Amino acid sequence: MATVSGQTDTRHFRTLFISDVHLGSKAAKTDFLLDFLRTHEADTIFLVGDIVDGWRLKRSWYWPQDCNDVVQKLLRKARKGTRIVYIPGNHDEFLRGFPGTHFGGIEVAERMIHETADGRKYLVLHGDEFDVVVRNARLLAYLGDWAYDTAIAINFLLAGFRRRLGMPYWSFSSWAKQQVKQAVNFIGEFQRVVAEEARRNEVDGVICGHIHHAVMEDIDGIHYINTGDWVESCTAIAEHPDGRFELINWGHLVGAAKPAGRLVMAPVPLTLASIKQEADEDIRAA
């Protein structure tokens, strides 16, 4: 079969981590993802949230055949023995009501501890629950632990109310994108808060999504990994049989997407320009 990348060899990994596909939004790069799924196999695949964009779909139904193909591709992998774990995000939070449920062999879990081949432990979660902490970081640091826990609980309740009122989830990424000048600071703050959560869980690292910013880096002794997205950069995280992690930049490899490497290496000017553009599109679409 012809592929976007022209790559026909299959790579096999111990684990693959993918997030923020946003199926149902026109921006989802389903053709690249299909190409990626055709050429990548793993014992376990973690879907780290916002795979389906539920609230975009609520606004207007957009579900071309490509979206079915992605779902079918994943279900077929599950049938053939791949363990697939779906960790819902804020855009597919309707799945959060079904923890432990299996859909066609796909497990649903709020968060999970993943142990690498070489015995390190990683907390796997989407990350949106920390939006509220990022927004109020200074205040919460001042008020302490109980305020932190309360803020997260309030955020959860608020999301429930907004959902019932048909309002979209308050989204860190779209909010940060609208605060264009400060977006880079917010990304740093998000990473720090998520790394702190990993420390509270006494694990070696954390693997999350949500902010569409793929990166692997050390944050105060915690290995912070973000899977990125399939809306713009087309990135995934792979764990090799020996436990080594690799950031796969599929958009860059297929050459058609804007190189995601800029997010890692030169974050400021290009990211802000694209963030601004996306924010404008969001505002027009709203």
Ligand SMILES: [Mn+2]
């Ligand atoms: Mn999200």
